Amino acid sequence: MNWISNLFSRYWRNFHFAAILILTIILMVNNPAINGLVSQVTVSVFNYPFFIVKNFFDGLVNVDRRNEQLQEALVQASVRISMLEEARLENERLRAVLGFEPPVGYSLIPAKVISVGGDKMPTAVVINRGLKDSLYINQPIINQEGLIGRIIAVSNDYASVQLLTDPTSRVAARVEESREMGIVKYSIVEGMVLDNFPIQGTIAPGNIIVSSGLGGIYPPGLKVGTVVQVVYPEEEPFCEVRLTPAVNFNSLEELFILKLNGL
Amino acid sequence: MKFIPFFLYLLLIGMHQVIWREMTSIYGASINLPALIVLAVALYKSELAAVWFGFVVGIVLAVNPGMLGWQALALALLGLLAYHAREKLNLESLYTKLLLVFAGILLHNISASIIQAGLKFYQLWLNILTGSIYTAVIALIFFLFKDGIITVKKIKSIF
Numbered sequence: 259m260n261w262i263s264n265l266f267s268r269y270w271r272n273f274h275f276a277a278i279l280i281l282t283i284i285l286m287v288n289n290p291a292i293n294g295l296v297s298q299v300t301v302s303v304f305n306y307p308f309f310i311v312k313n314f315f316d317g318l319v320n321v322d323r324r325n326e327q328l329q330e331a332l333v334q335a336s337v338r339i340s341m342l343e344e345a346r347l348e349n350e351r352l353r354a355v356l357g358f359e360p361p362v363g364y365s366l367i368p369a370k371v372i373s374v375g376g377d378k379m380p381t382a383v384v385i386n387r388g389l390k391d392s393l394y395i396n397q398p399i400i401n402q403e404g405l406i407g408r409i410i411a412v413s414n415d416y417a418s419v420q421l422l423t424d425p426t427s428r429v430a431a432r433v434e435e436s437r438e439m440g441i442v443k444y445s446i447v448e449g450m451v452l453d454n455f456p457i458q459g460t461i462a463p464g465n466i467i468v469s470s471g472l473g474g475i476y477p478p479g480l481k482v483g484t485v486v487q488v489v490y491p492e493e494e495p496f497c498e499v500r501l502t503p504a505v506n507f508n509s510l511e512e513l514f515i516l517k518l519n520g521l
Numbered sequence: 522m523k524f525i526p527f528f529l530y531l532l533l534i535g536m537h538q539v540i541w542r543e544m545t546s547i548y549g550a551s552i553n554l555p556a557l558i559v560l561a562v563a564l565y566k567s568e569l570a571a572v573w574f575g576f577v578v579g580i581v582l583a584v585n586p587g588m589l590g591w592q593a594l595a596l597a598l599l600g601l602l603a604y605h606a607r608e609k610l611n612l613e614s615l616y617t618k619l620l621l622v623f624a625g626i627l628l629h630n631i632s633a634s635i636i637q638a639g640l641k642f643y644q645l646w647l648n649i650l651t652g653s654i655y656t657a658v659i660a661l662i663f664f665l666f667k668d669g670i671i672t673v674k675k676i677k678s679i680f
Contacts, residue, residue: 274569278576278597285580285590293586300581304535312540 351512358402360516361477367391367515369399372416378446380507381424382407387515388415396475398516404481404504405429405469406513417515422450422482423507430473431482433459434466442467442482442501450483452499459497461488467501477516527574530558531581538582550651552659555582556629559596560622561663563603564612575600588636595632599625615664623657 285293360366369385376382387393389412399406399419407427411418420427422444429442431452440455452467465485471478483501490497537554545552555578563571579593603625612618630649665671 271569274572278572281576282590282594282597285593288587288590290586293589296580296589297583297586304531304581305539308536308539 348511355402355512355514358514360514361479363519364477364516365519367393367517369417369513369515371510371513374510376421376423379423380510381421382410383419383421383510385417385419385513385515386415388413388417390414391515392517393417393515398476398480399513400480400516401505401510401513403506404483405476406505406507406510408475409515419513421507422503422505428473429476429482430470431467432470433461433485434468436460436465439470439472440467440499444503448500450501450503452483452485452501453496455497455499457490457495457497461485461497461499463487527562527570527577530562530574531577534558534578534581547655548651549648550655551648553626553630553652553656554659556596556599556626557622557656557660557663559600560603560625560660563600564607564618564621568601568604571600571604572597585637591636592633595629595636599629602628615661615668615670618664619657619661622660623653626656626660627653 285296358366367387369387371383372386373384374380374382375384385399393409393412395409395412397409399408405422407419407421407424409417410420422429422442425443425445427444430439431442432439436459438455438459438461440452440459442450443453444450452461455461463485467482467485469476469478469480469482481504483503485499486502487500488497489500534555537552541554542551559571559575559578562574566574575596575598576593579596580589582596583589583592603621606612606621610617610621612621627649630652634649662671
């Protein structure tokens with residue numbers, strides 16, 4: 259046994275080289291079972307853990323990129339939804355005016371509000387129609403709810419409209435049921451009122467007030483407002499009649515210009 | 522216990538192959554870290570350690586099971602050659618060490634190209650030579666730190 263030990267220690271270096279050479283030759287023969295097993299072991303020990311780490315970070319990068327894409331898509335979708343919602347509301351408004359008939363002898367010119375003027379309450383608007391549409395001063399403006407006002411200035415492409423909420427605006431009006439007359443005006447303090455209505459007149463809350471047609475500007479029968487309160491002051495010839503406007507002046511968008519047929 | 526550093530070198534090589542190799546590659550020229558570590562082992566450890574380590578790195582490196590033996594042989598021979606070059610030459614100088622590493626890397630890049638796909642002339646310029654220079658630069662940084670020419674203390678003193 260001693261000679262084996264001596265041989266081993268003397269040729270120790272050569273044994274190593276021989277072992278490496280034999281192992282190399284075995285691997286070069288390319289036995290699928292041996293090479294496959296060796297390859298599988300080395301990959302699973304030295305490569306696989308790092309593949310997991312790499313895939314994890316690649317996944318994070320992809321998540322970040324996907325997140326950016328989704329954020330962008332979300333913004334686009336939000337804009338699209340709000341545009342569709344706006345279109346839906348416009349559709350509803352236009353459907354509401356679809357069956358709207360003008361007073362006899364008049365035709366309707368549709369218009370859009372492009373700007374609103376006024377301090378606490380809208381008192382004037384600018385519409386996208388003008389001289390090129392044959393508009394002229396004092397043309398009545400209405401929508402499906404009732405009377406809105408009249409044109410007070412016209413340029414080639416635009417026209418200014420004085421609303422009934424303007425304190426200088428006056429409308430000759432009457433109670434729809436009793437046919438008794440007064441003048442509709444508006445003030446910031448009192449709101450819309452029916453002025454000059456005699457104390458002996460027949461009027462009650464809920465009565466509809468319409469234009470009388472006597473002023474020469476507005477045709478008769480256009481709804482102006484509804485009576486909400488009637489006060490009979492002592493020793494006064496006229497009563498105080500408060501009205502709710504027929505039109506919501508804060509939400510004007512589409513409106514119509516009344517055009518006298520034959521003009 | 523004495524095998525632990527070698528095992529860590531192998532893990533470093535695995536990590537490089539999977540994660541860093543592509544990230545640090547510049548126009549197809551990549552760092553040949555496995556050959557660099559085998560050469561470093563040959564320069565600083567024993568002959569048998571260099572040969573065995575080269576052999577095992579060759580096995581770890583080979584993606585294709587059919588090429589296991591050839592890759593193992595190439596890196597084992599590289600370790601052996603580098604060790605004997607170290608013994609025969611005066612490798613105290615930084616530049617001779619660097620030259621040895623560059624030659625070794627170039628040799629391994631050529632042999633790896635022949636083993637994997639057959640050497641093509643354009644590869645010599647495109648990947649092999651540029652990859653060898655790239656790896657030599659990394660080796661230079663390694664030797665500068667290893668020989669104490671650059672230290673963390675010196676770097677801190679600059680700022």
